[in-house]
Amino acid sequence: MSQQPTPPRQQRLPGRFVIGTRASPLAMAQAREFAGRLMQAHGWAQDELPLDAIVTTGDSIQNRSLAEAGGKGLFTKELDVAQLAGTIDFAVHSSKDLQTRLPDGLVVGGYLPREDARDVLISRGIARVADLPQGAVIGSASLRRQAMLRRSRPDLQVVLLRGNVARRMEKVASGEIDATLLALAGLRRLGLEDKASGILSIEESLPAVGQGAIGITIRADDAAAIAALAPVICRDTGFAVTAERAFLAEVDGSCRMPIAGHAVVTGDRVHLRGLLLSPDGSASAEGERHGSVTDAAKLGADLGRELRARAPAGIYDPA
Numbered sequence: 001m002s003q004q005p006t007p008p009r010q011q012r013l014p015g016r017f018v019i020g021t022r023a024s025p026l027a028m029a030q031a032r033e034f035a036g037r038l039m040q041a042h043g044w045a046q047d048e049l050p051l052d053a054i055v056t057t058g059d060s061i062q063n064r065s066l067a068e069a070g071g072k073g074l075f076t077k078e079l080d081v082a083q084l085a086g087t088i089d090f091a092v093h094s095s096k097d098l099q100t101r102l103p104d105g106l107v108v109g110g111y112l113p114r115e116d117a118r119d120v121l122i123s124r125g126i127a128r129v130a131d132l133p134q135g136a137v138i139g140s141a142s143l144r145r146q147a148m149l150r151r152s153r154p155d156l157q158v159v160l161l162r163g164n165v166a167r168r169m170e171k172v173a174s175g176e177i178d179a180t181l182l183a184l185a186g187l188r189r190l191g192l193e194d195k196a197s198g199i200l201s202i203e204e205s206l207p208a209v210g211q212g213a214i215g216i217t218i219r220a221d222d223a224a225a226i227a228a229l230a231p232v233i234c235r236d237t238g239f240a241v242t243a244e245r246a247f248l249a250e251v252d253g254s255c256r257m258p259i260a261g262h263a264v265v266t267g268d269r270v271h272l273r274g275l276l277l278s279p280d281g282s283a284s285a286e287g288e289r290h291g292s293v294t295d296a297a298k299l300g301a302d303l304g305r306e307l308r309a310r311a312p313a314g315i316y317d318p319a
């Protein structure tokens with residue numbers, strides 16, 4: 001559903017771009033953040049940067065897990081089509097939700113500076129997963145979060161929970177479920193950080209590949225878009241997410257497996273951690289790599305191959 005009429009591509013004014021985004025509150029907040037950074041960097045006015053909010057197939061599926069429904073591409077398909085057609089020039093994505101392989105003709109032009117990548121616990125007053133009562137009901141749609149919870153707290157009842165961030169939080173507040181895990185980044189961008197009951201450490205809940213990083217896709221041949229992005233993109237976030245995404249592409253690429261991967265850049269070094277789990281959390285393979293940021297993609301692929309090769313039974317052949 002494309003709300004605003006947008007000029008055909010050939011009529012694009014020099015320096016004028018249309019930003020495409022999903023229509024969820026979080027996606028809109030991220031698109032506004034990107035627009036704000038572009039306006040500041042270039043001195044553009046708001047009406048020079050129209051936002052085109054597009055409802056994707058993924059947004060309209062609420063009752064099944066994403067893995068069942070067909071994966072990450074469901075959240076980007078309609079945006080990809082609009083972008084290739086030239087209706088939108090930039091598409092703003094949560095890197096976490098971005099397929100490892102983009103459609104031909106589209107590339108990630110860069111990433112905005114990463115927000116905190118950690119997960120948070122949302123509960124009625126309990127700050128730590130370890131302190132949830134025996135048998136508590138905890139909801140998540142993420143295979144990674146489900147498997148990590150089952151591993152650390154096999155007694156919890158882990159149930160499928162979908163819907164946007166606000167709706168998930170309501171289900172905790174109303175008592176329908178006892179707790180859920182969400183990304184701190186999303187809460188911050190929605191101005192809801194004070195609703196977090198506690199923050200999970202990176203060790204406790206290794207984040208998803210790309211978590212906290214906003215990726216901007218462009219048409220591969222759009223030189224004007226590449227130039228416009230240059231002052232707003234973050235090089236270090238790019239190295240970190242490149243390592244993580246190379247890892248993900250090597251271990252699986254679909255989102256049917258619980259996978260976590262997180263890289264941190266310090267100076268010209270990158271440190272990547274990866275984790276594969278069986279759905280019930282009982283089997284796992286984890287590892288890490290340190291190296292130069294210029295080798296980010298290679299480090300990620302190396303770690304992915306290593307973990308795939310030594311994954312115990314139960315990971316690639318779920319019981």
Ligand SMILES: NCc1[nH]cc(CCC(=O)O)c1CC(=O)O
Binds near residue numbers: 181184186
């Ligand atoms: N899959 C939904 C999704 N995609 C990105 C974020 C959070 C923002 C981010 O990771 O940048 C969320 C919500 C969540 O996991 O709590």
